[in-house]
Amino acid sequence: xxxxxxxxxxxxxxxxxxxxxxxxxxxxxxxxxxxxxxxxxxxxxxxxxxxxxxxxxxxxxxxxxxxxxxxxxxxxxxxxxxxxxxxxxxxxxxxxxxxxxxxx
Amino acid sequence: xxxxxxxxxxxxxxxxxxxxxxxxxxxxxxxxxxxxxxxxxxxxxxxxxxxxxxxxxxxxxxxxxxxxxxxxxxxxxxxxxxxxxxxxxxxxxxxxxxxxxxxxxxxxxxxxxxxxxxxxxxxxxxxxxxxxxxxxxxxxxxxxxxxxxxxxxxxxxxxxxxxxxxxxxxxxxxxxxxxxxxxxxxxxxxxxxxxxxxxxxxxxxxxxxxxxxxxxxxxxxxxxxxxxxxxxxxxxxxxxxxxxxxxxxxxxxxxxxxxxx
Amino acid sequence: xxxxxxxxxxxxxxxxxxxxxxxxxxxxxxxxxxxxxxxxxxxxxxxxxxxxxxxxxxxxxxxxxxxxxxxxxxxxxxxxxxxxxxxxxxxxxxxxxxxxxxxxxxxxxxxxxxxxxxxxxxxxxxxxxxxxxxxxxxxxxxxxxxxxxxxxxxxxxxxxxxxxxxxxxxxxxxxxxxxxxxxxxxxxxxxxxxxxxxxxxxxxxxxxxxxxxxxxxxxxxxxxxxxxxxxxxxxxxxxxxxxxxxxxxxxxxxxxxxxxxxxxxxxxxxxxxxxxxxxxxxxxxxxxxxxxxxxxxxxxxxxxxxxxxxxxxxxxxxxxxxxxxxxxxxxxxxxxxxxxxxxxx
Numbered sequence: 001x002x003x004x005x006x007x008x009x010x011x012x013x014x015x016x017x018x019x020x021x022x023x024x025x026x027x028x029x030x031x032x033x034x035x036x037x038x039x040x041x042x043x044x045x046x047x048x049x050x051x052x053x054x055x056x057x058x059x060x061x062x063x064x065x066x067x068x069x070x071x072x073x074x075x076x077x078x079x080x081x082x083x084x085x086x087x088x089x090x091x092x093x094x095x096x097x098x099x100x101x102x103x104x
Numbered sequence: 105x106x107x108x109x110x111x112x113x114x115x116x117x118x119x120x121x122x123x124x125x126x127x128x129x130x131x132x133x134x135x136x137x138x139x140x141x142x143x144x145x146x147x148x149x150x151x152x153x154x155x156x157x158x159x160x161x162x163x164x165x166x167x168x169x170x171x172x173x174x175x176x177x178x179x180x181x182x183x184x185x186x187x188x189x190x191x192x193x194x195x196x197x198x199x200x201x202x203x204x205x206x207x208x209x210x211x212x213x214x215x216x217x218x219x220x221x222x223x224x225x226x227x228x229x230x231x232x233x234x235x236x237x238x239x240x241x242x243x244x245x246x247x248x249x250x251x252x253x254x255x256x257x258x259x260x261x262x263x264x265x266x267x268x269x270x271x272x273x274x275x276x277x278x279x280x281x282x283x284x285x286x287x288x289x290x291x292x293x294x295x296x297x298x299x300x301x302x303x304x305x306x307x308x309x310x311x312x313x314x315x316x317x318x319x320x321x322x323x324x325x326x327x328x329x330x331x332x333x334x335x336x337x338x339x340x341x342x343x344x345x346x347x348x349x350x351x352x353x354x355x356x357x358x359x360x361x362x363x364x365x
Numbered sequence: 366x367x368x369x370x371x372x373x374x375x376x377x378x379x380x381x382x383x384x385x386x387x388x389x390x391x392x393x394x395x396x397x398x399x400x401x402x403x404x405x406x407x408x409x410x411x412x413x414x415x416x417x418x419x420x421x422x423x424x425x426x427x428x429x430x431x432x433x434x435x436x437x438x439x440x441x442x443x444x445x446x447x448x449x450x451x452x453x454x455x456x457x458x459x460x461x462x463x464x465x466x467x468x469x470x471x472x473x474x475x476x477x478x479x480x481x482x483x484x485x486x487x488x489x490x491x492x493x494x495x496x497x498x499x500x501x502x503x504x505x506x507x508x509x510x511x512x513x514x515x516x517x518x519x520x521x522x523x524x525x526x527x528x529x530x531x532x533x534x535x536x537x538x539x540x541x542x543x544x545x546x547x548x549x550x551x552x553x554x555x556x557x558x559x560x561x562x563x564x565x566x567x568x569x570x571x572x573x574x575x576x577x578x579x580x581x582x583x584x585x586x587x588x589x590x591x592x593x594x595x596x597x598x599x600x601x602x603x604x605x606x607x608x609x610x611x612x613x614x615x616x617x618x619x620x621x622x623x624x625x626x627x628x629x630x631x632x633x634x635x636x637x638x639x640x641x642x643x644x645x646x647x648x649x650x651x652x653x654x655x656x657x658x659x660x661x662x663x664x665x666x667x668x669x670x671x672x673x674x675x676x677x678x679x680x681x682x683x684x685x686x687x688x689x690x691x692x693x694x695x696x697x698x699x700x701x702x703x704x705x706x707x708x709x710x
Binding site: 001003016019020023024026027028031033046049050053057067069070073074076077079082083084085086087088089090091 | 141144148151152153154158162173175176177282355
């Protein structure tokens with residue numbers, strides 16, 4: 001099937017989160033799938049975060065592929081009817097603050 | 105590497121803000137983050153995570169159920185075992201939160217012929233320097249070797265092939281970490297600490313590794329045990345691939361799950 | 366310097382701009398820069414979606430990047446304080462194609478508003494960049510006409526000049542490149558029925574459609590040109606193309622109104638071959654001076670046959686013209702070293 005792998009990234013910073021996408025791409029290709037990886041920029045800065053989230057939300061991948069696999073937030077905001085999520089971690093603010101404050 | 109405007113904000117958020125319930129601006133921001141999660145998570149047909157820790161967090165923070173899909177390493181077949189030399193290796197970035205300093209400190213207290221190799225590049229120049237100063241200060245240069253540079257995949261698999269065990273002691277990580285998994289593929293026991301976060305999802309104390317308190321003396325004892333009891337160490341190492349199979353950490357499983365209808 | 370090249374992507378589709386972006390990154394790295402490519406998914410159907418696409422790019426935030434080199438709409442809208450444009454082309458449906466009615470954007474009120482929104486976003490972006498280059502005089506001309514903007518032409522260089530070093534001067538004229546009606550390889554094949562010298566023609570490249578392949582095969586059969594024309598139709602290995610170009614007596618390239626110098630022309634010049642082209646070939650003529658570095662022929666089979674005969678009856682002169690073609694091309698200094706110097710300046 002045609003699979004798009006989508007994650008957020010900071011240019012020039014390589015790590016586990018980019019490696020997992022690259023490895024999965026190679027393995028999916030080995031299994032006969034067509035794969036494209038998309039890395040979109042994201043920086044968790046409160047002043048501009050809403051604008052940045054909008055930039056993800058505005059992109060509709062429905063016609064691009066059969067399956068969208070999203071990794072780092074906010075890649076899960078990309079639109080696609082068959083969206084799978086391989087969730088590696090939350091936005092940092094989520095975990096830094098702790099669960100007890102969330103209910104509000 | 106942190107955005108210039110982040111540290112101040114996160115200091116605020118991490119320390120003061122969490123006590124300041126009535127800061128409307130920050131409360132609104134936090135709400136938006138969760139609203140964003142809500143949209144992205146509820147739209148996803150399937151949700152997988154890389155660990156029980158992250159799955160639990162999704163459950164606690166977002167009331168969302170998910171399935172753990174452990175991430176395999178790439179080309180795990182390149183990891184192999186040649187010998188069990190009395191060397192403990194720790195192959196990961198040299199960073200504060202990976203806590204190689206605990207290992208260096210531990211080497212002050214070891215009584216066996218154990219040697220330690222720390223290998224990895226660093227984002228911060230100061231941490232490797234700190235480690236090297238420690239080695240000098242405590243006259244450990246015949247016991248501790250520090251390779252603070254990029255380690256090629258080949259070099260990594262060679263280091264793992266001949267050591268007797270691998271240490272990985274991050275502070276409170278979300279998942280077992282690739283260094284643990286790589287060691288297990290090479291049939292090597294993993295030495296970790298009970299505050300490492302996700303490593304115990306892979307490593308069971310006494311079965312395929314050792315889990316000890318995060319203090320130098322306890323770590324030193326564990327290192328001595330690994331070196332002076334080679335049969336037990338070897339057995340634990342051989343249990344690595346068994347454990348990997350048990351958890352079904354494989355690309356076949358990943359592909360099957362992620363391309364399922 | 367950390368340089369991020371930004372381009373569009375349509376998942377699972379690759380073309381010239383994608384090649385260009387990959388080679389740009391490769392050569393930036395070779396020049397010692399930390400370079401990476403970022404590709405922004407782009408879709409434009411239905412037309413209203415273009416608002417979403419623009420908003421998306423305008424709201425992205427980049428950091429840890431010292432310089433952006435932007436190639437296409439709407440990826441070039443991503444804000445960055447140190448942006449250099451190397452414009453491959455604008456969104457032509459809001460410009461020349463809109464005027465000529467070849468646009469998905471309707472000529473309604475809402476369509477006109479969309480067109481204006483695209484032009485406004487472009488103008489604002491172009492005014493904010495630090496360096497502004499485009500890849501051809503045609504693109505430069507469009508920018509002048511529609512955006513009242515001036516930019517320098519910075520041709521895209523050859524990607525693998527090392528493969529196109531002259532080997533020998535053989536007994537054939539070579540026509541490479543994609544095969545379709547607009548590239549007019551069929552005129553060359555037709556010309557071969559009028560040729561009186563011992564010239565041979567080799568046409569090699571991927572036909573765009575089955576019809577494009579059949580057209581050539583039909584002409585060969587119809588005029589019994591099997592001994593004079595060799596067709597190698599399909600996506601050939603790079604080495605085969607290079608081999609054909611570097612061992613030819615001359616090369617021919619006669620597209621209709623091409624935007625740019627075109628890779629095929631540049632490869633021919635690099636291989637020290639004179640280039641036979643046509644008077645209406647557009648950008649290609651930037652490298653073909655009639656009678657010096659090649660021939661500029663009227664686009665008819667008879668006239669082309671005449672030039673081919675001239676090429677094969679005075680081989681020594683053709684070789685001298687090939688050398689002049691190389692010298693003329695090298696004088697233009699179109700190579701990755703210069704390109705990178707400008708884009709990373």
